[in-house]
Amino acid sequence: MRRKKGIVFVTLLFTLLTVVFFVNETRSVSADDTEIGYYKKPTGDVRKFLGIWLTSGYNLQPSTDNYVQVNNTVTLHTDSGRSVWDRAISLNGFSHYKWYQSTDGQKWSKVPDKENGDRKHMPVTPTTTGTVYYQQRVAWYYLFEVLTSPVVYSQVAAVHSLPDPVNATDVEVTTDDDYLYNSDNDVTDTTTYAHADITPANFTGTLSWSIDDTNLATIDEDTGLITANTLRKSGTVTVTATLTNPDGTITTGDTKVQIGGGLDDQTVKAGKTATFSLRGNIGELDEDDTSYSVKWYKEDPITHYRTQLDVDSKALSITTPETTLDDDGTLYLAIIQVKMGTTSMSYTTNDAFLYVTPEGGPDINIDDTLENETFNDNTNTDTMLYGVINGDKVTYHNTITNDSQTGTLSDGKYVLPLHSDTEVTKVTLDGTELSSDEYEVTENDTTKEINLIISDLNFKNNQSHSIDVETVVGGITKKETTQTIPYITGKDDDGDSYQKIGKVESISYSTDMIEQSINDIDYGEVVSYGQEALVYRSDDLNWPNNLIEIDDMRRYKNPVTVSVSQGADLENEKGQTLSGNLRYYDDDGKYTDLLSSSAVVKSTAENEQLESIGWYKNNGLVLYLNGASSAGVYTTQLNWEISDTI
Secondary structure (H helix, E strand, O other), rough: OOEEEEEEEEEEOOOOOOOOOOOOOOOOOOOOOOOOOOOOOOOOOOOEEEEEEOOOEEEOOOOOEEEOOOOEEEEOOEEEEOHHHHHHOOOEEEEEEEEEEEEOOOEEEEEEEHHHHOOOOOOEEOOOEEEEEEEEEEEEEEOOOOOOOEEEOOOOEEEEEEEOOOOEEEEEEEOOOOEEOOOOOOOOOOEEEEEEEEEEEOOOEEEEEEOOOOOOOEEEEOOOOEEEEOOOOOEEEEEEEEEEOOOOOOOEEEEEEEEEEEOOEEEEOOOOOOEEEOOOOOOOOOOOOOOEEEEEEEOOOOOOOOOOHHHHHHHOOOOOOOOOOOHOOEEEEEEEEEOOOEEEEEEEEEOOOEEEEEEOOOOOEEEEEEEEEOOOOOOOOOOOEEEEEOOOEEEEEEEOOOOOOOOOOEEEEEEEEEEEOOOEEEEEOEEEEEOOHHHEEEOOOOOOOOEEEEEEEEEEEEEEEEEEEEEEEEOOOOEEEEEOOOOOEEEEOOOEEEEEOOOOOEEEEEOOOOEEOOOEEEEEEEEOOOOOOEEEEOHHOOOOOEEEEEOOOOOOOOOOOOEEEOOOOOOOOOOOOOEOOOOOOOOOOEEEEEOOOOOOEOOOOOOOOOOOOOOOOOOOEEEEEEOOOEEEEEEEEEEEEEOOOO
C-alpha cells in the first residue's frame, strides 16, 4: 500500500467578474467569394523548423481527387495542428471539426453530423455518379468558441463516384520526411506521413499501409502516419503501400525511412576529414521573435571528457580536421536550442562515432552484445536493455578480432565499464572460466563506474578472442539509463599505443515500483454568496494535463486501486472552516463526498499498466460550497492511496 498527500488551496473573495466572448459563425458563400471553388480560402500546410510548428495548418491534407465506385465508401483523411503561438492562446482547447460540401464548388452547405460531418476523418458513400467537393474546418476551443480560437481550413477535396471499378497497375510511395528522430521531445519530428501515387489515378480499390519493423516505428494502416519509437532505437524501416484491386489482385510499392537520434556515425581512413550533419527535414526560421543555436561537442569515449567545438552557433554540420588513429572512437554530438518568444526548448542528439581505419598495422574490431537472462519483454536489442531491476542477471558477450593481414597487437587489455553496484559473478575467455586473480574489477574515479579488466591479450593476424562476463544488477534506487563502451588497448608492431572501442551498450534501469508525482490544487479566487455552488479546477489541471503523473515501472502488473479522501476541513489562517468540501465526480456525474469517505478514482486489471490520472473540467475533484464563509486562504490535505486489488 502506497500513500501520498496533496494540498488544496481556495482563496475566498467578495467580488468576481467574468467576461466571455462567444462566436456564432454564419457564412454565406457566393461564386464571387471563391477563385476556383472553396468554402473559405485554404489555410495551407504547416511550416515547421525541425518538429516545431511555426504556423497553424495541415500536416496531412485530404487528397485532392478521390475515386470510388457508387455505393462504396472512401474516407477523406486529414491531420491539422496549432502553432506554438496558437497553442499558448487556446491553452487546452480541443479540436472541433466541421465539413462543408458543394456540388459545383460555388454553393456550400454544412455536412450534417449524422453524415460524419463532425469527424476528423470523414467517410463518404456516394449513391449516384458524379463529383462532390468537400472542405474541412477545424477550430480549437474548450467549451465555447471565442474570437481568439485558432481556425484552419483544408484544401478542397473532390470525391468522384464512378459507375464501374478501376484496378491499379502501379504505385509509387513517398514520405514527407525520410528521417525521424527516436526520442520524445519538443524540438524534433517523430512522425511523418506516407503517400501513394497510384496509376491510374482513378483507382477504386483500397489502400493500406504496413511497416517491416514495429520495434523501430509503427504506421497507421489507414492514414499512413509513421511514428518512430521513443526508446532511442535506430535503424531503417521499409514502408509498404498495398493496393487491393476490385478484382482481388494486389499491387504494392515501398520506400525507406531512417530512424535515429540526429547524427550518423562516420568512418574515414587516417588522414581524411569527416563531416557530421544534422539529419531530418530541418526547415527554416524566419520569425522575428524566434532564434536557434547549435552547440557542437566531441567526447572521449573512455573518460567521457567533453569539449565544445569552436564553430558557428548556427552550423548544422561540422567537419573535423584531418584524422589520426588517436581520433578513432571519438564521440560527436550536438545540442539544439530554440527560443520562441519567452519559451526555450532544447534537444541533444545521439552520440555519433568517428571511426578511423588504419593504413597497415592491427585492425581490431569488437562485436559486443548483452542480454538480460532473467527477463525479456521483447523490447530489448543486442545492445539495449529495458526495465532492468535489482537482481537481474545481465551477461555481456564480446568477440574481438584482428582483421589485419599484416599487423598484430600485443599486451592487449580488454576493459568493460559497468554500473558501480554491479556484481561480477563469472568471466570466460575463449570458453575457459577465469579465476578471480586472472581479471580485475577496479573503481573508475572519473566516471564513477567500475571497470572489469582482462590483461595480457595478444592478437596475431586474423586471430579472435571471445569474452563473456556474467553479472548481477544491484544498487538501483531510481529510474536511470547508463551507457558504456567496451574497449581494448595494446601495442602495435612498432611499439606504439593502439586503442579500439566497441559499440555503445545501453541499460535502462527501473525500480520495479509505481512512482507518482501529485500536483497541488488551487481553486483560485472564489466569491461566497451563501448559496450552493460548484467550483472547478483551473485549466492547467484539466485534461489533457494530468493531476497525478504516474510512472508504472512494475515488471509484473497486478491489479491496483487508486483512491482519494479529504483529510480534514478546509480552514483558513485564522482556523475558520469553509462552508463546503471536496467531491469526486465520476464520468456519469455521480459524486462522492471526500470529507466523509474515500473515492476510487482509478483501478487496473491484471497486466494493465497504471496510467497518469487527469479529468475533464466537470469530472474528478470539484469544490462544493454550501454556505457563506469568511474571506481568507483555505487549505486542506488530500490523502491518496494506491493499494493492491484483492
